[in-house]
Amino acid sequence: MLIGFMGVGKGRTARCLADQTGMFALDCDDLIESYANKRIRTIFSEDGEPAFRELEKKAARWLEKNVNASVISTGGGFVNVENIKAIGTVVYLHSDFDSIIKSIKSHPNAEKKIKKRPLLQDMEAARKLYNTRLPIYRRVADVEVFMADRPVARVAEEIVERVKMLKLKKS
Template sequence: MGSCKGQVLMDRYAPLRRRTITLVGLMGVGKSSVGRRLAQTLEMPFRDADNEVESAAGRSIPEIFAELGEPAFREGERRVIARLLDEPPHILATGGGAFMSPETRALVKEKAISVWLKTDLAVLARRVGRKDSRPLLRDADPLEVLKAQAEVRYPVYAEADIMVETGDAAHNVSVEQVIAALTAHIEGKSAA
């Protein structure tokens, strides 16, 4: 009986598994954490663009920034995301600046459904301030960096197919919000 219930649940998610779901948003919003849980819930593979960039480059993102600079990192990121978007449908967590590339945005629009995860900047500043692994925050006030990024990036993130305000909720709540938004988006497209 349990497998029948699981089959019914998975059938409900079948329309969500037809295309790659790409998560975009500022650093600390939970693209990787929410993405992993979303992939598990939908029984889809998970890819983290930052991890894939590090693997391709053979070094960490802070090392790439320090040794090669941000432009080299962004170019590598663009190439890696293009390769990932050619894979079968999966959940793809992108870096905060990835969606800023017009080429990457066009590829995501063509090959995936994009979801902008949005959270209050004060919440994000608290989250990212706890880690020392973000090159853009070295010797900077996290809230000020996030405010400056939001000003530039929010108009571009607004081009995503879906926007989900996640707030400071637990990741499982954010996953439920994303699934509800994706379902509404897909049902709206099929009704049109």
């Protein structure tokens, strides 16, 4: 399972990992949107962030009970679900805040990428959120991988190597 701040590249990395390993890539935000039949930004605007967080918890329970041998990319706040460790190995994709924002803004669809993330509408508040979540990501993670300025294929290769080593150490 991939965790990290919004925009760090969890979905892109999950798809690359899926290509490299033959597993399916699942996106938690896509699951939530499908279940709620609403976009994330609509859930936030119509129902509020607490309602979205409840949907994350519901998705986490479903993932724990029903999904194996898959690469799961999560939303930035998914790290707070109680059963995160029960779902699988947790990989924290780390990048500093400025690199994340720079990467999003340099994307061809930058405006759309920022608009779809309600918590990025206020950059000062987003930076505070990043700083609040950083120690949580690190505490929950089984593995931490640095993302900034690295090809996603190399990041995916490193994840595969490090998760294999982690599993060998546990056995």
